[in-house]
Amino acid sequence: MTTAPSGRGRRRGSPDTRAAILEAARARFADAGFSGTTIRGVAADAGVDPALVHHYFGSKDDLFVAALELPVDPRAVLAERVAGPLEGAGERLLRALLSVWDDPEVRPALLAMVRRLIEPGGETLFREGFLPVVLAPLGAALGVDDPERRMQLVASQVIGVIVLRYVVRAEAIVAMDADALVTAYAPVLDGFLAGPL
Incomplete structure (x- = not known):
């Protein structure tokens, strides 16, 4: 007999994971500034592992630019x-x-x-x-x-x-x-x- 996932723990990669990370990053950058924002903090706010943040965005600099939502880098x-x-x-x-x-x-x-x-x-x-x-x-x-x-x-x-x-x-x-x-x-x-x- 299999049990359904409990929904507890950190989110794995999915189509909405990237959006959740960006939303958390925008809030963190706005509240704490660039120097006060960490990948780990953004990951915790988004409910994901920090490795997923790195997977989707690379460095904190790259995450910051992505959070600006510009059509060009x-x-x-x-x-x-x-x-x-x-x-x-x-x-x-x-x-x-x-x-x-x-x-x-x-x-x-x-x-x-x-x-x-x-x-x-x-x-x-x-x-x-x-x-x-x-x-x-x-x-x-x-x-x-x-x-x-x-x-x-x-x-x-x-x-x-x-x-x-x-x-x-x-x-x-x-x-x-x-x-x-x-x-x-x-x-x-x-x-x-x-x-x-």
């Missing part, structure tokens, strides 16, 4: 399009961001991410997650000195452009095409990346 986009010498990196960075944000299929998800970041807890996600996971490695790959500081300065400018152009829809910024924006902002970004601080 910003690390891959930036690494591919901004790689190269430090000279001209500001232009490459801005063109990469504008090309992604100007894609009508991608923009709704990016807007949702920005709105999540301005909700309560979002500042922690951005400060402890997005900056060290996405932007700081880009600065290190470009070989900038003091990448943490320089990439935060870059972020201050880039976020301003994104919020004004795509969220607030400030008329003067929306009216500028990509070339005009690059002409206006790339020298500022290059200054933050390589100029004296």
